[in-house]
Amino acid sequence: MTKNLARASALGGHEVFEILVRDHSAMLLSFLRSLLRAADLVDDLFQETMLTAWRRLPDYDRERPFGPWLRGIAVRLVLKHRERHARGAVTCEPEVLEALELRYRAAAASPETFAAVAERLQQCLQSLPQKLRDVIGFVYEQGMRLCDAARAIEVSEEAAKKRVQRGRQQLAECLRRNGVVA
Amino acid sequence: MRPAGEPIDPDPEAAPDVVADELFVHGLLQTVSDDEASRQRRVMAVMAAITQPQQKPRRVPWLVLGAAAAALVLGVAGKVLLGWLSGPDARTLVDRAVHAAKQAGDRRYEVDATWSAADSSFTLRGELDVRGADRHVLRATMHGMQVTTGSDGGEVWFAGNEMLAAHLREMRGLGHSVFVLDKHRMTLGSIDALVANLAADYRLDPPGSATLPEHAGVAFHRITAHRTTSTPVPDLVEVWIDPGSGLVQRLALLWRVPPRQPDEPDRGADPAAGHRMVLDLVGPIDLPGDWFQAARHR
Numbered sequence: 500m501t502k503n504l505a506r507a508s509a510l511g512g513h514e515v516f517e518i519l520v521r522d523h524s525a526m527l528l529s530f531l532r533s534l535l536r537a538a539d540l541v542d543d544l545f546q547e548t549m550l551t552a553w554r555r556l557p558d559y560d561r562e563r564p565f566g567p568w569l570r571g572i573a574v575r576l577v578l579k580h581r582e583r584h585a586r587g588a589v590t591c592e593p594e595v596l597e598a599l600e601l602r603y604r605a606a607a608a609s610p611e612t613f614a615a616v617a618e619r620l621q622q623c624l625q626s627l628p629q630k631l632r633d634v635i636g637f638v639y640e641q642g643m644r645l646c647d648a649a650r651a652i653e654v655s656e657e658a659a660k661k662r663v664q665r666g667r668q669q670l671a672e673c674l675r676r677n678g679v680v681a
Numbered sequence: 682m683r684p685a686g687e688p689i690d691p692d693p694e695a696a697p698d699v700v701a702d703e704l705f706v707h708g709l710l711q712t713v714s715d716d717e718a719s720r721q722r723r724v725m726a727v728m729a730a731i732t733q734p735q736q737k738p739r740r741v742p743w744l745v746l747g748a749a750a751a752a753l754v755l756g757v758a759g760k761v762l763l764g765w766l767s768g769p770d771a772r773t774l775v776d777r778a779v780h781a782a783k784q785a786g787d788r789r790y791e792v793d794a795t796w797s798a799a800d801s802s803f804t805l806r807g808e809l810d811v812r813g814a815d816r817h818v819l820r821a822t823m824h825g826m827q828v829t830t831g832s833d834g835g836e837v838w839f840a841g842n843e844m845l846a847a848h849l850r851e852m853r854g855l856g857h858s859v860f861v862l863d864k865h866r867m868t869l870g871s872i873d874a875l876v877a878n879l880a881a882d883y884r885l886d887p888p889g890s891a892t893l894p895e896h897a898g899v900a901f902h903r904i905t906a907h908r909t910t911s912t913p914v915p916d917l918v919e920v921w922i923d924p925g926s927g928l929v930q931r932l933a934l935l936w937r938v939p940p941r942q943p944d945e946p947d948r949g950a951d952p953a954a955g956h957r958m959v960l961d962l963v964g965p966i967d968l969p970g971d972w973f974q975a976a977r978h979r
Contacts, residue, residue, distance in 0.1 A: 513732065520724050525712055528723075533708030536689075542723075549727040589689055589704065598701030606705075617713040620706075639710040651874055664692070664703065670710075671702035680705065 516556060520549055523569055525614070526607040530570055533599060534577050534588055544580065548573045566607050570600060602680050616679050623673035631666035634659055771885040771904045774922050779877045781927035785965040787812045787972075790872075790932075792821065794958040809960065811872060816973040829978045838975035872960065875914060876929060882910045883918060893921060893931060895961075901930055915958075932960040 527548060531541045551572050552559075559568055574596060581588045590596075607613040624632060630652070637648035649659035674680045689707045691700045782788070787810065794805040807821025818831035828841040879885060883906035891903035901921040908916050915934035923930045936956040971977055 513728070516731070517724065517728055520727050521720075524720055524723055525715065528715065529708040529712035531708070532711045533704040545723065546727060546730065550730055553727075553731045590691065590700065592697065592700075594697035595700045595704070598697045599704055602701055602705040606709075617709065620709055620713055635710070647874075647878065650878075660690075667703045667706040667710075668699070670706045674706070680702065 516553055519552075519565055523566055525617075526566055526603065527569055527573060529613075530573060530599075530603055531577075534574075534590070536589060540580070544573065544576050547576055551576065564608070567600070567604060570603060574600075606674075606679055616674070619674060619677050619679055620670065623670050623677070626673060627666055627669060631662055631669065634662040635666040635670075638663055771888045772880050774888055774902050774904065775876060775879050775885070775920070777927045778920070778922050778929050779873065782873050782876070782929070785926075785928060787966050787968045788928075789963040789966045790960040791963055792819070792958065792960055795956065808963070810966070810968060810972065812968070812973060813873075818973055818978065820978075831973055831975070831978065833973040833975075840975065840978045872932065875918070875934075876920070876932070878914075879904075879906050879918065879920070882914055883907055884909050891921060896930065900924065928962060928965075930962050934958045934960075 524545075528541065528545060531544055531548075535541050535544065548569065552569055555572070559565070577588050578591055581591050606616045624635070627635065633652055634648055637643045637651055638645065643651070645659055645663070646656050648663075649656040652659065654662075671680055689704065691703055695703075790809045790811070792805065792807050792809045805821050805823045807819060810818045816832060816834055818829065820827075820829045822828075826841070828839065830839045832838070886905040886907075888902045888904045890900045892898075892900060902924060904920045904922070906918040906920070908914060908918075916937045917935040919931075919933040919935075920929055921931040922928070934957070969977070
């Protein structure tokens with residue numbers, strides 16, 4: 500049983516659940532953003548995942564961690580959405596979903612661990628080569644489209660895309676060296 | 682960080698572990714700096730949804746839909762008619778300005794920026810020199826302190842007041858050269874890109890004619906542009922284009938301050954508050970070849 504859940508177990512249902520929502524919202528948002536293309540869909544499925552978790556809370560085994568259970572609900576909702584709208588999800592390949600779950604399991608063993616990962620990511624960003632850091636910043640910090648980022652750094656869109664990919668891969672490597680990624 | 686401007690598109694040939702690495706970092710990058718207020722709003726929305734009974738969405742009567750469609754058609758028709766009647770086309774003027782900037786080479790601008798948020802207000806004044814899209818030097822006074830920052834196409838450098846430089850360096854976040862107006866960022870080197878992208882990111886009003894006190898007798902083409910994309914560019918841009926040189930003489934950028942959230946204390950802020958930056962062209966200027974290097978300014 501997680502520390503917070505133990506603390507909250509003496510409280511009523513709503514109070515317990517609110518603590519769980521607060522503790523796991525960053526992790527769940529990150530997980531959904533990994534899998535979905537559109538920001539408004541992320542918001543919709545975030546809400547739907549939490550509401551499903553609320554309805555099924557009596558079935559939840561409190562001896563097990565809450566995060567993987569929540570991500571399990573989220574994945575089922577993503578797959579269900581994919582049946583109706585093929586372009587909504589980035590991937591639904593079982594091997595990829597399994598590998599992604601392993602990464603979140605290591606990085607988000609607890610809400611505190613997940614917060615530490617976010618800090619580590621900021622440090623890894625500083626160690627990226629400047630040209631990768633620039634394009635990652637344009638796309639993720641400033642929310643630019645790839646074509647605009649490419650224009651800003653005066654390279655082709657394809658070259659900018661490759662830099663973003665290399666940047667993400669080098670960040671994953673850095674997190675792995677720091678023992679964050681499984 | 683914010684939702685990425687581009688959805689991830691992993692290589693379908695890549696191994697599952699490589700794709701999972703990318704997806705993991707993609708999600709994390711967008712989440713690491715979510716602000717506390719948006720997190721709080723999401724939590725409150727979930728808690729409100731579980732405590733309130735579901736409501737059926739109200740149906741919009743067909744009559745209302747029909748009237749809205751008719752108004753839309755009339756609006757579009759009116760706009761087209763106005764376009765025919767008006768003189769020079771805003772987009773053409775902007776294209777000419779972009780071309781003129783490329784021809785002009787190095788340029789100097791006077792910068793006057795004002796932050797005006799709920800609980801703070803201060804100004805930055807100085808000079809900005811630009812060469813192409815990636816070289817700039819800003820020499821400015823901020824908080825009563827001198828600071829110089831610039832880029833020679835690579836790393837951004839800082840000189841001047843150490844405390845302020847450290848503060849700016851911290852705000853720089855991922856290593857871009859940026860003006861930071863509250864949470865809004867503007868890449869200095871992107872002034873030309875901002876003008877070049879006006880047609881893509883903004884709705885342009887038909888151009889009008891306007892004068893500037895410092896340039897008596899010149900009737901500038903004035904264009905007002907309203908942001909239409911989610912790209913984090915200023916909400917409103919006003920451009921004064923010199924009819925002779927075709928150069929942008931003045932660029933006024935406005936970032937609106939979002940309205941106070943219900944959970945935020947009322948600090949009596951001016952409801953019209955916003956962040957404003959005005960760049961006035963001093964003129965094309967011949968700068969030394971090494972002007973954009975840090976060593977020139979330390």
